[in-house]
Amino acid sequence: MSGEDDLTTLLSTMQPVLDPQTYVFITTRQSIASLPLATLDPQLIAQEAEGTTIVTTEALATSHGFKETVFPCRKISLTIHSSLEAVGLIAAITDRLKDQKISTNIVSGFFHDHIYVPAGRAEDAMKVLGELAEDAKRKRFE
16 A cells, blocks of 8 residues: 555645646547647546546636636645545545535545635635644644
8 A cells, every 4th residue: 555544644744735727627529649638738637428527727728729618726735645545535625625615626646635626715725624634633642
């Protein structure tokens, strides 16, 4: 197993970092091979039966002719190397953000978890995550 899997450690040391870019979700029926991925610089690619979802910056989506973009958002990356088998991290985060009515789209990479939140709520989300980390630190040292 690679990465941390203890929930209290994950929460207390997650150190969220807010990306300055605004990202959007786009979808296309084009094959992956035909997409200009090198210049589209996708943060996420998800292939589904209905089409391929791509998360990229708003500016790159526009410059590549994607007119129908949705969910202008900001990406918050948790800098702790979390295990892909960790239990409860995403649930704890989404539960706390839900209480503040902040929607989330979460992606787990091999090393880190990334939370996409509405662009206008990014600072609120960072505050909530900071409070969650502080709560976990207090619990850790009780």
